[in-house]
Amino acid sequence: MSTLATDRRVSIIERIMERVLVVDRGFQMDGMPSPCHIWTGPTSGEGKGGGYGRMSLNAQTVAVHLVVYTHYFGYIPGKKQVDHLCNNRLCCNPVHLELVSHIKNQRRRASRAKEKA
Incomplete structure (x- = not known):
């Protein structure tokens, strides 16, 4: 990867981190506390499918967690989705993001909804 591309990627992550609060919300990984990186900027709204962090990138509105995932882990295949292991749509901590079918x-979402009920 060229230095220019690397610099651009770093500047995008820096832009994201300027609008993130690191908050311990009780989520644990391997028995250890794992704080969420909560996006404090614009969101996709409150309706169904809402509540995800959004930012402008190259005059396009994009999901912050997808930008973070791509930065740290690479390409997201068309048939895959990025799940928040912490169940917090505003979280963009890369270790809380997992590529799934x-x-x-949907099964995880249903299971989490049952746990809340």
Whole structure:
């Protein structure tokens, strides 16, 4: 990767981190506390499918967690989705993001909804 591309990627992550609060919300990984990186900028709204962090990148509105995932882990195949292991849509902590199939994401969502009920 060229130095220019690397510099651009770093500047994008720096822009994101300027609008992130690191908050311990009780989520644990491997028995250890793992704080969420909560996006404090614009969101996708409150309706169904809302609540995700949004930012402008190259005059396009993009999901912050997808930008973070791509930065740290690479390409997201068309048939895959990025799930928040912490179940917080505003979290963009890369270790809380996992590439999963649509069906796995939906099963997790249903399971989490049952746990809340």
